Amino acid sequence: MQHPHDEPAVGSLPVARNTGKKRTPPKRRPSGNPQRGPIAAPPAKATARDWIGAARLRTLPLAITPVLIGTGAARLVDEQFHWVLALACLAVAVFLQIGVNFANDYSDGVRGTDDYRVGPARLTASRKAKPRTVLIVALVFFALAAVAGLAIVIRSQQWWMLLVGAACVAAAWFYTGGKRPYGYAGFGELFVFVFFGLVATLGTTWVQVEELPQEAWFGAVAAGLLAVAVLLANNLRDIDQDRVAGKRTLSVRIGKRATQVLFTLLVLVPFAIAAFLALVYPIAWLTLLALLAALPAILIVWTYRAPRELVVALSLTSLTSVGYGAFLFWAFVG
Secondary structure, rough: OOHHHHHHOOOOOOOOOOOOOOOOOOOOOOOOOOOOOOOOOOOOOOOHHHHHHOHHHHHOOHHHHHHHHHHHHHHHHOOOHHHHHHHHHHHHHHHHHHHHHHHHHHHOOOOOOOHHHOOOOOOOOOOOHHHHHHHHHHHHHHHHHHHHHHHHHHHHHHOOOHHHHHHHHHHHOOOOOOOOOHHHHHHHHHHHHHHHHHHHHHHHHHHOOOOHHHHHHHHHHHHHHHHHHHHHHHHHHHHHHHHHHHHOHHHHHHHHHHHHHHHHHHHHHHHHHHHHHHHOHHOOOOOOOOHHHHHHHHHHHHHHHOOOHHHHHHHHHHHHHHHHHHHHHHHHHH
16 A cells, blocks of 8 residues: 555556566455454364363362272271272262363353463363353263262162262352352362362262271371362462452462462371371371372472463372372272
8 A cells, every 4th residue: 555645646647667577466454443453363162172171180180089098998997899889989079070170160261260360271261162051061060970979879878968969069169150159268278178078088988888987087188188289289370360350269368478388288298197097007108109299299389480380280289199099098908
């Protein structure tokens, strides 16, 4: 396009110059409001990889750990292995974990909280999937967990546990859902400890043998502490973004340094519990091998420079949890 001052006078004819080069037509301006520029392309639709990523598979070890420990503790009471009930407990834990991950994706996305996040993009916030679709997927996994839980209740005849299952689903939803999600008020860690530690571990033991030996309680506390450590690593990563978004997580409330100290304690205390149990169950000493993942996680939490580095710490803490649970299971059944 010519400069306005280079336009020919009214009534004159432009003179074509023969430069010997092939003339190319001028580029067409993109459609849309010229004041706002070209219209932005719509976001790409979510792929299978995006949906798998939204399930946050790195958090699934937190669902496996309490079932391992709870089943091991049940074997201390009854040498018979109740594998059907154990697998059903695993299904409940895994489906609930995936369900809460999709529910968080939906709730944080529609609230706009994930617009500030540092970690991997979420389906709702990235507009790759409709919020309603993400919500439906979350509800499907909650329904699958409910079906598995109902099967446990029917087989064990522990009908009062229907209330426990309902409480688990409610806790999963209201973590970031509803008008006043407790995860936005700094109570997420407390509920994770209760439901992913105590309820999941003790519930697994109870439905198999209808007893709760002290080993189940020790293991439940350890599983809960490691689950809370994973959540702390996640919230430490997003501490600045959550503060901007008005999400008052525990990390936002107590600050970075206190979060680092608390994370360290939460990761190391379970190993002190294992050392105590090893006085009676010597194989429990092998849980110290899980420190190969725990110590690097602690180091990253204390030395990270970019928030994205904490994704690695989160993954290492999850691996610590499932390794710890596997060795403790071996100690109880060995």
